[in-house]
Amino acid sequence: xxxxxxxxxxxxxxxxxxxxxxxxxxxxxxxxxxxxxxxxxxxxxxxxxxxxxxxxxxxxxxxxxxxxxxxxxxxxxxxxxxxxxxxxxxxxxxxxxxxxxxxxxxxxxxxxxxxxxxxxxxxxxxxxxxxxxxxxxxxxxxxxxxxxxxxxxxxxxxxxxxxxxxxxxxxxxxxxxxxxxxxxxxxxxxxxxxxxxxxxxxxxxxxxxxxxxxxxxxxxxxxxxxxxxxxxxxxxxxxxxxxxxxxxxxxxxxxxxxxxxxxxxxxxxxxxxxxxxxxxxxxxxxxxxxxxxxxxxxxxxxxxxxxxxxxxxxxxxxxxxxxxxxxxxx
Ligand SMILES: C[S@@+](CC[C@H](N)C(=O)[O-])C[C@H]1O[C@@H](n2cnc3c(N)ncnc32)[C@H](O)[C@@H]1O
Numbered sequence: 001x002x003x004x005x006x007x008x009x010x011x012x013x014x015x016x017x018x019x020x021x022x023x024x025x026x027x028x029x030x031x032x033x034x035x036x037x038x039x040x041x042x043x044x045x046x047x048x049x050x051x052x053x054x055x056x057x058x059x060x061x062x063x064x065x066x067x068x069x070x071x072x073x074x075x076x077x078x079x080x081x082x083x084x085x086x087x088x089x090x091x092x093x094x095x096x097x098x099x100x101x102x103x104x105x106x107x108x109x110x111x112x113x114x115x116x117x118x119x120x121x122x123x124x125x126x127x128x129x130x131x132x133x134x135x136x137x138x139x140x141x142x143x144x145x146x147x148x149x150x151x152x153x154x155x156x157x158x159x160x161x162x163x164x165x166x167x168x169x170x171x172x173x174x175x176x177x178x179x180x181x182x183x184x185x186x187x188x189x190x191x192x193x194x195x196x197x198x199x200x201x202x203x204x205x206x207x208x209x210x211x212x213x214x215x216x217x218x219x220x221x222x223x224x225x226x227x228x229x230x231x232x233x234x235x236x237x238x239x240x241x242x243x244x245x246x247x248x249x250x251x252x253x254x255x256x257x258x259x260x261x262x263x264x265x266x267x268x269x270x271x272x273x274x275x276x277x278x279x280x281x282x283x284x285x286x287x288x289x290x291x292x293x294x295x296x297x298x299x300x301x302x303x304x305x306x307x308x309x310x311x312x313x314x315x316x317x318x319x320x321x322x323x324x325x326x327x328x329x330x
Contacts, residue, residue, distance in 0.1 A: 007102075007135075008071070008105060010133055011101050011129070012064065013132070014132040015060050015063060015064065015129065016242065018059060018125075018129070019242075019243075022056055024244075024247060026053055027057050027060065027247075030057030031057045031058075031244065031248045032248070033054075034061075043166050043167055043171075047118050047119035048119075049121055049122045050121065052121050055095075055121045055122050055125045059125055060242060061248065062098075062162075063096055064240065065239045066099070066258075067098040067105075068237035068258055069161070069189055069260035070099045070189050071102040072235065072237045073187055073189050073216070073260070074102055074187065074264070076273075077185070077215050078106055078107070079323065080215035080216050080264070080271055080272050080273070081215060081268055081271075084185075084268060085107045085109070085111075086103065086111060086185065087112065087156050088157065089103050089111055089155060089157045090115075090116065090152055090155045090157070090183070091103075091158075091161070092146060092150075092163065092179065093116070093146060093160060093166070094159075094161075095122045095126065096126040096129060097126035097127075097130055097136070097141075099159040099161045099187075100113055100139060101130075101133060103159070104135040104136060108135065110135055110138070111135075112138075112155070113139035114140045114153060115139060115140070115141045115142065116152075117141075117143070123143065127141045146163070146167060147171050147174065148171070148174050150174065150175065151178070152178050152179065152182035153182065154182050154183075155183050156184050157183055157186075157187070158182060158185070158186045158187070159188075159189070160175065160186070160188045162189060162190065164188065164190055164199045165195075165199065172202070173206060176203045176206045180206065180207055180211075180212060184266060184268055185215070185264070185267070186207055186212065186265050186266075187263070187264045188203045188204075188263050189260055190262070191260060192232075192259030193234070194228075197226075197232035197233055197234060199261075200233075200261045200262060201228075201263075203263060204218075204224070204265065207263070207265040208221050211267060213266060213270060214263060215264045215268075216263075216276075217233070217262065217263070217276050217293070218272065218276070219276055219293060219294060220295050221265075223297060225298055225299050233261060234259050234261045235260055235321040236257045236258065236260075236280075237260065238255050238256075238257055238258075239255060239256055239258050240255050241255055241256055273324070274323065275294045275325075276292065276293045276321070276322070276324065277291065277320055277322045280320045281319070286305055287303055288312065288315035289303055290302045290303075314326050
């Protein structure tokens, strides 16, 4: 029997096929316009993703990155809830469905999936790409406007990925409160910028006020020890670059690093990591410097040296975003 193709690879193939019918110049123009729109004033009154060319360009250009960011956040959540598999998932502002793919990559198998968005072309393309993923065959792709009147079905998991940025402050809080009322577990992902982090922290506070506990990335549900304006909590996911990427951005690197901020919060009894590596570890001769977020609401730089034996070996393998120490170690 041949091994099943992982969702990440299936997604890459499906996205490459999307561009087959689109002249490269048209795709690059659509990406340029989207980048300019996102740099300008959001929120907008109408969908930014207006037609199939916009959506195909968005999907080919951004979906691999949003998929990897959400996947990394979900893997951290899965570590904190090792015995849990969501039986239902609602992706709000789901667009072309990157988060639905990330959920199937984290927890294989069928579940009830609903994708909500106000852009019909995004939903149509999402459904088309999802035909390549058997776990998404019964997904519902529904038009919905996020706002004070949004109603969400009761479910296990709600994801909100790269959406808060596009909402008014009032709609952001309404969405987080509605998500908290409808799901056991909520995952919010934003760009890894100071502004993205600020939106994540605002959502984190609301989820905790609604009775949730943070499962990841924080080792605790107390106040974030980062001083706003001085720093921001964010992580990095490696993304293979497509030919469209190379065309729009130039350069020859086969990958780029997507920076993202996130919070995964739950009403379930989760076990957060003891501490989390919040910067790229610095490897020096005979020692590794780890910047950690620790349980007692503090940030600390810990030095792990050769004299720490196995722990030193583990520190050399530790990556930005990992829990620390690794499981089964002192
Ligand atoms: C940057 S895209 C992110 C798409 C997807 N979640 C991802 O991670 O790739 C933002 C999505 O939010 C949707 N959106 C923005 N404002 C919305 C609103 N008020 N109601 C419904 N959807 C909205 C857009 O149509 C778009 O699909």
